[in-house]
Amino acid sequence: MKLHNSNAEIFVPDGVTTENALSRSTHMGFGAHQDDIEILGFHGILECMNTPGNWFTAVTCTDGAGSPRTGRYTAYSNEQMQEVRWQEQRNAAMIGRFSAAVQLKHPSSEIRAPKNTSVLDDFRNILSQANPTVIYTxxxxxxxxxxxxxxxxxxxxxxxxxxxxxxxxxxxxxIWRGLDWMPDDAKIILDVSGADHTAAALLGAYDSQIAGGKRYDLATMGRWRANTTYFDGYSVDKVQLTSFAMDLSPLIMKSTLDIVDYAAEYINKFRNDVIDRLHKQIVQ
Ligand SMILES: [Zn+2]
Known part of the structure:
Protein backbone atom coordinates (compact mmCIF):
# COMPACT_ATOMS: atom_id res chain seq x y z
CA MET A 1 0.00 0.00 0.00
CA LYS A 2 1.26 3.46 -0.85
CA LEU A 3 1.72 5.75 2.14
CA HIS A 4 2.85 9.37 1.87
CA ASN A 5 6.18 9.18 3.68
CA SER A 6 8.89 6.89 2.34
CA ASN A 7 9.77 5.81 5.89
CA ALA A 8 6.16 5.06 6.89
CA GLU A 9 5.78 1.49 8.09
CA ILE A 10 3.26 -1.23 8.70
CA PHE A 11 4.50 -3.62 11.36
CA VAL A 12 2.66 -6.93 11.49
CA PRO A 13 3.58 -8.93 14.60
CA ASP A 14 2.46 -12.33 13.31
CA GLY A 15 3.93 -11.82 9.85
CA VAL A 16 0.85 -12.07 7.62
CA THR A 17 0.77 -9.75 4.62
CA THR A 18 -0.06 -6.11 5.25
CA GLU A 19 -3.21 -6.50 3.11
CA ASN A 20 -4.29 -9.38 5.31
CA ALA A 21 -3.42 -7.54 8.50
CA LEU A 22 -5.53 -4.54 7.51
CA SER A 23 -8.48 -6.40 6.04
CA ARG A 24 -8.91 -8.64 9.13
CA SER A 25 -8.93 -5.63 11.50
CA THR A 26 -12.23 -5.38 13.35
CA HIS A 27 -11.11 -2.65 15.75
CA MET A 28 -8.77 0.24 14.99
CA GLY A 29 -7.15 3.05 16.92
CA PHE A 30 -6.10 6.32 15.30
CA GLY A 31 -3.78 8.37 17.49
CA ALA A 32 -1.33 11.22 17.15
CA HIS A 33 1.70 9.98 19.08
CA GLN A 34 3.43 6.71 19.87
CA ASP A 35 1.75 5.80 23.21
CA ASP A 36 -1.65 7.46 22.55
CA ILE A 37 -3.35 4.41 21.13
CA GLU A 38 -2.54 2.19 24.09
CA ILE A 39 -4.44 4.73 26.23
CA LEU A 40 -7.37 5.63 23.99
CA GLY A 41 -7.68 2.20 22.42
CA PHE A 42 -7.11 -0.02 25.43
CA HIS A 43 -10.75 -1.10 25.44
CA GLY A 44 -10.46 -2.22 21.83
CA ILE A 45 -7.11 -3.90 22.39
CA LEU A 46 -8.68 -5.98 25.19
CA GLU A 47 -11.74 -6.79 23.06
CA CYS A 48 -9.41 -8.21 20.44
CA MET A 49 -7.07 -10.04 22.81
CA ASN A 50 -10.05 -11.73 24.44
CA THR A 51 -12.12 -12.60 21.37
CA PRO A 52 -10.92 -14.97 18.64
CA GLY A 53 -11.51 -13.45 15.22
CA ASN A 54 -11.18 -9.87 16.45
CA TRP A 55 -8.08 -7.94 15.47
CA PHE A 56 -6.81 -4.53 16.55
CA THR A 57 -4.77 -2.24 14.31
CA ALA A 58 -3.11 0.97 15.47
CA VAL A 59 -2.50 3.95 13.19
CA THR A 60 0.02 6.36 14.73
CA CYS A 61 0.38 9.62 12.84
CA THR A 62 3.40 11.57 14.11
CA ASP A 63 7.09 11.00 13.46
CA GLY A 64 8.05 11.05 17.13
CA ALA A 65 10.31 14.07 16.69
CA GLY A 66 10.66 16.83 19.24
CA SER A 67 9.70 14.71 22.20
CA PRO A 68 11.08 15.78 25.58
CA ARG A 69 14.08 13.82 26.85
CA THR A 70 15.65 13.60 30.24
CA GLY A 71 17.48 11.06 32.35
CA ARG A 72 19.15 8.36 30.29
CA TYR A 73 17.69 9.80 27.08
CA THR A 74 19.22 13.27 27.55
CA ALA A 75 22.06 12.69 25.11
CA TYR A 76 19.88 11.17 22.39
CA SER A 77 19.70 13.05 19.10
CA ASN A 78 16.33 13.71 17.49
CA GLU A 79 16.92 10.81 15.12
CA GLN A 80 17.89 8.42 17.91
CA MET A 81 14.84 9.46 19.90
CA GLN A 82 12.57 8.82 16.93
CA GLU A 83 14.02 5.33 16.52
CA VAL A 84 13.36 4.62 20.19
CA ARG A 85 9.75 5.75 19.92
CA TRP A 86 9.08 3.76 16.74
CA GLN A 87 10.50 0.67 18.39
CA GLU A 88 8.38 1.25 21.50
CA GLN A 89 5.28 1.31 19.28
CA ARG A 90 6.32 -1.98 17.67
CA ASN A 91 6.95 -3.50 21.11
CA ALA A 92 3.48 -2.41 22.25
CA ALA A 93 2.01 -4.04 19.14
CA MET A 94 3.68 -7.30 20.14
CA ILE A 95 2.48 -7.09 23.74
CA GLY A 96 -1.08 -6.22 22.69
CA ARG A 97 -1.07 -8.83 19.90
CA PHE A 98 -2.10 -6.22 17.34
CA SER A 99 -2.94 -7.17 13.80
CA ALA A 100 -0.73 -4.29 12.67
CA ALA A 101 0.89 -1.09 13.91
CA VAL A 102 0.96 1.52 11.15
CA GLN A 103 3.31 4.47 11.72
CA LEU A 104 2.72 7.28 9.24
CA LYS A 105 5.55 9.51 10.56
CA HIS A 106 4.16 12.93 9.70
CA PRO A 107 5.52 16.05 11.39
CA SER A 108 3.04 17.34 13.98
CA SER A 109 2.76 20.61 12.04
CA GLU A 110 1.29 18.75 9.05
CA ILE A 111 -1.27 17.01 11.22
CA ARG A 112 -2.36 20.32 12.71
CA ALA A 113 -2.52 22.14 9.35
CA PRO A 114 -6.20 22.34 8.37
CA LYS A 115 -5.53 22.20 4.64
CA ASN A 116 -2.85 19.54 4.67
CA THR A 117 -3.90 16.50 2.63
CA SER A 118 -1.00 14.10 3.10
CA VAL A 119 -2.35 12.74 6.40
CA LEU A 120 -5.85 12.59 4.97
CA ASP A 121 -4.60 10.67 1.92
CA ASP A 122 -2.92 8.13 4.18
CA PHE A 123 -6.18 7.69 6.12
CA ARG A 124 -8.05 7.22 2.83
CA ASN A 125 -5.61 4.56 1.67
CA ILE A 126 -5.73 2.67 4.95
CA LEU A 127 -9.52 2.78 5.11
CA SER A 128 -9.76 1.53 1.54
CA GLN A 129 -8.21 -1.75 2.74
CA ALA A 130 -9.64 -1.99 6.26
CA ASN A 131 -13.25 -2.37 7.30
CA PRO A 132 -13.25 -1.91 11.07
CA THR A 133 -16.51 -2.06 12.98
CA VAL A 134 -15.20 0.06 15.84
CA ILE A 135 -12.73 2.94 15.81
CA TYR A 136 -11.11 4.64 18.82
CA THR A 137 -9.52 8.07 18.43
CA ILE A 175 -6.23 11.72 27.00
CA TRP A 176 -5.30 15.40 27.21
CA ARG A 177 -8.44 16.32 29.11
CA GLY A 178 -10.69 13.92 30.93
CA LEU A 179 -14.34 13.55 29.98
CA ASP A 180 -15.74 13.39 33.51
CA TRP A 181 -17.51 16.72 32.80
CA MET A 182 -19.70 15.21 30.08
CA PRO A 183 -23.34 14.56 31.01
CA ASP A 184 -23.52 11.04 32.45
CA ASP A 185 -26.21 9.94 30.01
CA ALA A 186 -24.04 11.07 27.09
CA LYS A 187 -20.81 9.43 28.23
CA ILE A 188 -19.66 6.27 26.53
CA ILE A 189 -18.39 4.12 29.37
CA LEU A 190 -15.67 1.73 28.33
CA ASP A 191 -15.00 -1.02 30.86
CA VAL A 192 -11.26 -1.64 30.95
CA SER A 193 -11.21 -3.72 34.15
CA GLY A 194 -9.53 -7.01 34.82
CA ALA A 195 -6.33 -6.52 32.86
CA ASP A 196 -4.21 -4.20 34.98
CA HIS A 197 -1.14 -6.25 34.14
CA THR A 198 -1.77 -5.89 30.40
CA ALA A 199 -2.34 -2.16 30.79
CA ALA A 200 0.86 -1.87 32.83
CA ALA A 201 2.80 -3.74 30.15
CA LEU A 202 1.36 -1.70 27.28
CA LEU A 203 1.75 1.68 28.95
CA GLY A 204 5.14 0.66 30.33
CA ALA A 205 6.37 -0.09 26.81
CA TYR A 206 6.86 3.66 26.41
CA ASP A 207 9.86 3.99 28.68
CA SER A 208 11.18 7.02 26.80
CA GLN A 209 8.02 8.99 27.62
CA ILE A 210 7.74 7.87 31.22
CA ALA A 211 11.41 7.92 32.25
CA GLY A 212 11.58 11.70 32.09
CA GLY A 213 9.05 12.10 34.89
CA LYS A 214 5.71 11.99 33.11
CA ARG A 215 4.07 8.99 34.75
CA TYR A 216 1.52 8.35 32.03
CA ASP A 217 1.23 4.77 33.23
CA LEU A 218 0.18 5.69 36.77
CA ALA A 219 -1.87 8.69 35.64
CA THR A 220 -3.87 6.74 33.08
CA MET A 221 -4.74 3.89 35.38
CA GLY A 222 -5.44 6.38 38.18
CA ARG A 223 -7.87 8.23 35.92
CA TRP A 224 -9.60 4.99 34.99
CA ARG A 225 -9.98 4.18 38.70
CA ALA A 226 -11.26 7.67 39.52
CA ASN A 227 -13.72 7.54 36.62
CA THR A 228 -15.26 4.43 38.11
CA THR A 229 -15.50 5.57 41.71
CA TYR A 230 -16.68 9.13 41.04
CA PHE A 231 -19.20 8.20 38.38
CA ASP A 232 -22.06 7.43 40.74
CA GLY A 233 -22.17 8.35 44.43
CA TYR A 234 -25.12 6.10 45.22
CA SER A 235 -23.99 2.66 44.18
CA VAL A 236 -20.93 0.54 44.77
CA ASP A 237 -18.40 0.12 42.01
CA LYS A 238 -19.46 -2.76 39.78
CA VAL A 239 -16.34 -2.59 37.65
CA GLN A 240 -12.84 -1.45 38.56
CA LEU A 241 -11.58 0.67 35.71
CA THR A 242 -13.47 2.74 33.17
CA SER A 243 -12.38 4.97 30.36
CA PHE A 244 -14.78 7.67 29.15
CA ALA A 245 -15.44 8.49 25.52
CA MET A 246 -17.47 10.92 23.44
CA ASP A 247 -19.62 9.17 20.85
CA LEU A 248 -18.50 10.42 17.44
CA SER A 249 -20.61 7.90 15.51
CA PRO A 250 -23.44 10.36 14.72
CA LEU A 251 -20.89 12.63 12.99
CA ILE A 252 -19.82 9.76 10.77
CA MET A 253 -23.32 8.52 9.98
CA LYS A 254 -24.62 12.01 9.18
CA SER A 255 -22.02 13.95 7.23
CA THR A 256 -23.95 17.22 7.44
CA LEU A 257 -23.76 17.43 11.24
CA ASP A 258 -21.62 20.41 12.22
CA ILE A 259 -18.61 19.19 14.22
CA VAL A 260 -18.24 22.32 16.36
CA ASP A 261 -21.97 22.44 17.16
CA TYR A 262 -21.85 18.78 18.08
CA ALA A 263 -19.04 19.34 20.63
CA ALA A 264 -20.62 22.57 21.87
CA GLU A 265 -23.87 20.80 22.68
CA TYR A 266 -22.13 18.62 25.25
CA ILE A 267 -20.45 21.69 26.74
CA ASN A 268 -23.77 23.55 26.92
CA LYS A 269 -25.35 20.63 28.77
CA PHE A 270 -22.48 20.68 31.27
CA ARG A 271 -22.81 24.44 31.69
CA ASN A 272 -26.56 24.20 32.25
CA ASP A 273 -26.13 21.41 34.78
CA VAL A 274 -23.70 23.48 36.89
CA ILE A 275 -25.89 26.58 36.71
CA ASP A 276 -29.15 24.75 37.46
CA ARG A 277 -27.72 23.01 40.53
CA LEU A 278 -26.46 26.31 41.93
CA HIS A 279 -29.71 28.12 41.20
CA LYS A 280 -31.69 25.49 43.07
CA GLN A 281 -29.88 26.26 46.31
CA ILE A 282 -29.21 29.97 46.11
CA VAL A 283 -31.92 32.16 47.60
CA GLN A 284 -32.94 34.65 44.91
ZN1 LIG B 1 -0.53 12.35 22.12
Whole structure:
Protein backbone atom coordinates (compact mmCIF):
# COMPACT_ATOMS: atom_id res chain seq x y z
CA MET A 1 0.00 0.00 0.00
CA LYS A 2 1.26 3.46 -0.85
CA LEU A 3 1.72 5.75 2.14
CA HIS A 4 2.85 9.37 1.87
CA ASN A 5 6.18 9.18 3.68
CA SER A 6 8.89 6.89 2.34
CA ASN A 7 9.77 5.81 5.89
CA ALA A 8 6.16 5.06 6.89
CA GLU A 9 5.78 1.49 8.09
CA ILE A 10 3.26 -1.23 8.70
CA PHE A 11 4.50 -3.62 11.36
CA VAL A 12 2.66 -6.93 11.49
CA PRO A 13 3.58 -8.93 14.60
CA ASP A 14 2.46 -12.33 13.31
CA GLY A 15 3.93 -11.82 9.85
CA VAL A 16 0.85 -12.07 7.62
CA THR A 17 0.77 -9.75 4.62
CA THR A 18 -0.06 -6.11 5.25
CA GLU A 19 -3.21 -6.50 3.11
CA ASN A 20 -4.29 -9.38 5.31
CA ALA A 21 -3.42 -7.54 8.50
CA LEU A 22 -5.53 -4.54 7.51
CA SER A 23 -8.48 -6.40 6.04
CA ARG A 24 -8.91 -8.64 9.13
CA SER A 25 -8.93 -5.63 11.50
CA THR A 26 -12.23 -5.38 13.35
CA HIS A 27 -11.11 -2.65 15.75
CA MET A 28 -8.77 0.24 14.99
CA GLY A 29 -7.15 3.05 16.92
CA PHE A 30 -6.10 6.32 15.30
CA GLY A 31 -3.78 8.37 17.49
CA ALA A 32 -1.33 11.22 17.15
CA HIS A 33 1.70 9.98 19.08
CA GLN A 34 3.43 6.71 19.87
CA ASP A 35 1.75 5.80 23.21
CA ASP A 36 -1.65 7.46 22.55
CA ILE A 37 -3.35 4.41 21.13
CA GLU A 38 -2.54 2.19 24.09
CA ILE A 39 -4.44 4.73 26.23
CA LEU A 40 -7.37 5.63 23.99
CA GLY A 41 -7.68 2.20 22.42
CA PHE A 42 -7.11 -0.02 25.43
CA HIS A 43 -10.75 -1.10 25.44
CA GLY A 44 -10.46 -2.22 21.83
CA ILE A 45 -7.11 -3.90 22.39
CA LEU A 46 -8.68 -5.98 25.19
CA GLU A 47 -11.74 -6.79 23.06
CA CYS A 48 -9.41 -8.21 20.44
CA MET A 49 -7.07 -10.04 22.81
CA ASN A 50 -10.05 -11.73 24.44
CA THR A 51 -12.12 -12.60 21.37
CA PRO A 52 -10.92 -14.97 18.64
CA GLY A 53 -11.51 -13.45 15.22
CA ASN A 54 -11.18 -9.87 16.45
CA TRP A 55 -8.08 -7.94 15.47
CA PHE A 56 -6.81 -4.53 16.55
CA THR A 57 -4.77 -2.24 14.31
CA ALA A 58 -3.11 0.97 15.47
CA VAL A 59 -2.50 3.95 13.19
CA THR A 60 0.02 6.36 14.73
CA CYS A 61 0.38 9.62 12.84
CA THR A 62 3.40 11.57 14.11
CA ASP A 63 7.09 11.00 13.46
CA GLY A 64 8.05 11.05 17.13
CA ALA A 65 10.31 14.07 16.69
CA GLY A 66 10.66 16.83 19.24
CA SER A 67 9.70 14.71 22.20
CA PRO A 68 11.08 15.78 25.58
CA ARG A 69 14.08 13.82 26.85
CA THR A 70 15.65 13.60 30.24
CA GLY A 71 17.48 11.06 32.35
CA ARG A 72 19.15 8.36 30.29
CA TYR A 73 17.69 9.80 27.08
CA THR A 74 19.22 13.27 27.55
CA ALA A 75 22.06 12.69 25.11
CA TYR A 76 19.88 11.17 22.39
CA SER A 77 19.70 13.05 19.10
CA ASN A 78 16.33 13.71 17.49
CA GLU A 79 16.92 10.81 15.12
CA GLN A 80 17.89 8.42 17.91
CA MET A 81 14.84 9.46 19.90
CA GLN A 82 12.57 8.82 16.93
CA GLU A 83 14.02 5.33 16.52
CA VAL A 84 13.36 4.62 20.19
CA ARG A 85 9.75 5.75 19.92
CA TRP A 86 9.08 3.76 16.74
CA GLN A 87 10.50 0.67 18.39
CA GLU A 88 8.38 1.25 21.50
CA GLN A 89 5.28 1.31 19.28
CA ARG A 90 6.32 -1.98 17.67
CA ASN A 91 6.95 -3.50 21.11
CA ALA A 92 3.48 -2.41 22.25
CA ALA A 93 2.01 -4.04 19.14
CA MET A 94 3.68 -7.30 20.14
CA ILE A 95 2.48 -7.09 23.74
CA GLY A 96 -1.08 -6.22 22.69
CA ARG A 97 -1.07 -8.83 19.90
CA PHE A 98 -2.10 -6.22 17.34
CA SER A 99 -2.94 -7.17 13.80
CA ALA A 100 -0.73 -4.29 12.67
CA ALA A 101 0.89 -1.09 13.91
CA VAL A 102 0.96 1.52 11.15
CA GLN A 103 3.31 4.47 11.72
CA LEU A 104 2.72 7.28 9.24
CA LYS A 105 5.55 9.51 10.56
CA HIS A 106 4.16 12.93 9.70
CA PRO A 107 5.52 16.05 11.39
CA SER A 108 3.04 17.34 13.98
CA SER A 109 2.76 20.61 12.04
CA GLU A 110 1.29 18.75 9.05
CA ILE A 111 -1.27 17.01 11.22
CA ARG A 112 -2.36 20.32 12.71
CA ALA A 113 -2.52 22.14 9.35
CA PRO A 114 -6.20 22.34 8.37
CA LYS A 115 -5.53 22.20 4.64
CA ASN A 116 -2.85 19.54 4.67
CA THR A 117 -3.90 16.50 2.63
CA SER A 118 -1.00 14.10 3.10
CA VAL A 119 -2.35 12.74 6.40
CA LEU A 120 -5.85 12.59 4.97
CA ASP A 121 -4.60 10.67 1.92
CA ASP A 122 -2.92 8.13 4.18
CA PHE A 123 -6.18 7.69 6.12
CA ARG A 124 -8.05 7.22 2.83
CA ASN A 125 -5.61 4.56 1.67
CA ILE A 126 -5.73 2.67 4.95
CA LEU A 127 -9.52 2.78 5.11
CA SER A 128 -9.76 1.53 1.54
CA GLN A 129 -8.21 -1.75 2.74
CA ALA A 130 -9.64 -1.99 6.26
CA ASN A 131 -13.25 -2.37 7.30
CA PRO A 132 -13.25 -1.91 11.07
CA THR A 133 -16.51 -2.06 12.98
CA VAL A 134 -15.20 0.06 15.84
CA ILE A 135 -12.73 2.94 15.81
CA TYR A 136 -11.11 4.64 18.82
CA THR A 137 -9.52 8.07 18.43
CA UNK A 138 -9.07 11.41 20.21
CA UNK A 139 -12.11 13.31 21.48
CA UNK A 140 -13.27 16.73 20.27
CA UNK A 141 -12.58 18.45 23.61
CA UNK A 142 -8.94 17.35 23.78
CA UNK A 143 -6.57 20.25 24.46
CA UNK A 144 -3.67 18.98 22.34
CA UNK A 145 -3.95 20.48 18.86
CA UNK A 146 -2.18 17.55 17.21
CA UNK A 147 -4.78 15.22 18.72
CA UNK A 148 -7.53 17.42 17.28
CA UNK A 149 -5.82 17.34 13.89
CA UNK A 150 -6.03 13.55 13.90
CA UNK A 151 -9.68 13.29 14.86
CA UNK A 152 -10.81 16.01 12.45
CA UNK A 153 -8.96 14.50 9.50
CA UNK A 154 -10.23 11.07 10.43
CA UNK A 155 -13.84 12.31 10.47
CA UNK A 156 -13.30 13.76 7.00
CA UNK A 157 -11.93 10.45 5.69
CA UNK A 158 -14.70 8.39 7.28
CA UNK A 159 -17.41 10.67 5.89
CA UNK A 160 -16.10 10.01 2.38
CA UNK A 161 -16.68 6.27 2.70
CA UNK A 162 -19.82 4.75 1.25
CA UNK A 163 -22.38 4.37 4.05
CA UNK A 164 -22.08 0.59 4.17
CA UNK A 165 -18.30 0.84 4.71
CA UNK A 166 -18.46 3.29 7.61
CA UNK A 167 -17.68 1.85 11.06
CA UNK A 168 -20.64 1.25 13.35
CA UNK A 169 -18.98 2.96 16.31
CA UNK A 170 -16.43 5.74 16.51
CA UNK A 171 -15.32 6.70 20.00
CA UNK A 172 -13.42 9.89 20.92
CA UNK A 173 -11.55 8.87 24.05
CA UNK A 174 -9.95 11.02 26.78
CA ILE A 175 -6.23 11.72 27.00
CA TRP A 176 -5.30 15.40 27.21
CA ARG A 177 -8.44 16.32 29.11
CA GLY A 178 -10.69 13.92 30.93
CA LEU A 179 -14.34 13.55 29.98
CA ASP A 180 -15.74 13.39 33.51
CA TRP A 181 -17.51 16.72 32.80
CA MET A 182 -19.70 15.21 30.08
CA PRO A 183 -23.34 14.56 31.01
CA ASP A 184 -23.52 11.04 32.45
CA ASP A 185 -26.21 9.94 30.01
CA ALA A 186 -24.04 11.07 27.09
CA LYS A 187 -20.81 9.43 28.23
CA ILE A 188 -19.66 6.27 26.53
CA ILE A 189 -18.39 4.12 29.37
CA LEU A 190 -15.67 1.73 28.33
CA ASP A 191 -15.00 -1.02 30.86
CA VAL A 192 -11.26 -1.64 30.95
CA SER A 193 -11.21 -3.72 34.15
CA GLY A 194 -9.53 -7.01 34.82
CA ALA A 195 -6.33 -6.52 32.86
CA ASP A 196 -4.21 -4.20 34.98
CA HIS A 197 -1.14 -6.25 34.14
CA THR A 198 -1.77 -5.89 30.40
CA ALA A 199 -2.34 -2.16 30.79
CA ALA A 200 0.86 -1.87 32.83
CA ALA A 201 2.80 -3.74 30.15
CA LEU A 202 1.36 -1.70 27.28
CA LEU A 203 1.75 1.68 28.95
CA GLY A 204 5.14 0.66 30.33
CA ALA A 205 6.37 -0.09 26.81
CA TYR A 206 6.86 3.66 26.41
CA ASP A 207 9.86 3.99 28.68
CA SER A 208 11.18 7.02 26.80
CA GLN A 209 8.02 8.99 27.62
CA ILE A 210 7.74 7.87 31.22
CA ALA A 211 11.41 7.92 32.25
CA GLY A 212 11.58 11.70 32.09
CA GLY A 213 9.05 12.10 34.89
CA LYS A 214 5.71 11.99 33.11
CA ARG A 215 4.07 8.99 34.75
CA TYR A 216 1.52 8.35 32.03
CA ASP A 217 1.23 4.77 33.23
CA LEU A 218 0.18 5.69 36.77
CA ALA A 219 -1.87 8.69 35.64
CA THR A 220 -3.87 6.74 33.08
CA MET A 221 -4.74 3.89 35.38
CA GLY A 222 -5.44 6.38 38.18
CA ARG A 223 -7.87 8.23 35.92
CA TRP A 224 -9.60 4.99 34.99
CA ARG A 225 -9.98 4.18 38.70
CA ALA A 226 -11.26 7.67 39.52
CA ASN A 227 -13.72 7.54 36.62
CA THR A 228 -15.26 4.43 38.11
CA THR A 229 -15.50 5.57 41.71
CA TYR A 230 -16.68 9.13 41.04
CA PHE A 231 -19.20 8.20 38.38
CA ASP A 232 -22.06 7.43 40.74
CA GLY A 233 -22.17 8.35 44.43
CA TYR A 234 -25.12 6.10 45.22
CA SER A 235 -23.99 2.66 44.18
CA VAL A 236 -20.93 0.54 44.77
CA ASP A 237 -18.40 0.12 42.01
CA LYS A 238 -19.46 -2.76 39.78
CA VAL A 239 -16.34 -2.59 37.65
CA GLN A 240 -12.84 -1.45 38.56
CA LEU A 241 -11.58 0.67 35.71
CA THR A 242 -13.47 2.74 33.17
CA SER A 243 -12.38 4.97 30.36
CA PHE A 244 -14.78 7.67 29.15
CA ALA A 245 -15.44 8.49 25.52
CA MET A 246 -17.47 10.92 23.44
CA ASP A 247 -19.62 9.17 20.85
CA LEU A 248 -18.50 10.42 17.44
CA SER A 249 -20.61 7.90 15.51
CA PRO A 250 -23.44 10.36 14.72
CA LEU A 251 -20.89 12.63 12.99
CA ILE A 252 -19.82 9.76 10.77
CA MET A 253 -23.32 8.52 9.98
CA LYS A 254 -24.62 12.01 9.18
CA SER A 255 -22.02 13.95 7.23
CA THR A 256 -23.95 17.22 7.44
CA LEU A 257 -23.76 17.43 11.24
CA ASP A 258 -21.62 20.41 12.22
CA ILE A 259 -18.61 19.19 14.22
CA VAL A 260 -18.24 22.32 16.36
CA ASP A 261 -21.97 22.44 17.16
CA TYR A 262 -21.85 18.78 18.08
CA ALA A 263 -19.04 19.34 20.63
CA ALA A 264 -20.62 22.57 21.87
CA GLU A 265 -23.87 20.80 22.68
CA TYR A 266 -22.13 18.62 25.25
CA ILE A 267 -20.45 21.69 26.74
CA ASN A 268 -23.77 23.55 26.92
CA LYS A 269 -25.35 20.63 28.77
CA PHE A 270 -22.48 20.68 31.27
CA ARG A 271 -22.81 24.44 31.69
CA ASN A 272 -26.56 24.20 32.25
CA ASP A 273 -26.13 21.41 34.78
CA VAL A 274 -23.70 23.48 36.89
CA ILE A 275 -25.89 26.58 36.71
CA ASP A 276 -29.15 24.75 37.46
CA ARG A 277 -27.72 23.01 40.53
CA LEU A 278 -26.46 26.31 41.93
CA HIS A 279 -29.71 28.12 41.20
CA LYS A 280 -31.69 25.49 43.07
CA GLN A 281 -29.88 26.26 46.31
CA ILE A 282 -29.21 29.97 46.11
CA VAL A 283 -31.92 32.16 47.60
CA GLN A 284 -32.94 34.65 44.91
ZN1 LIG B 1 -0.53 12.35 22.12
Missing amino acids: HNLADKHDTHLGVVLKLITALRELPHEKRPKKVYGVE
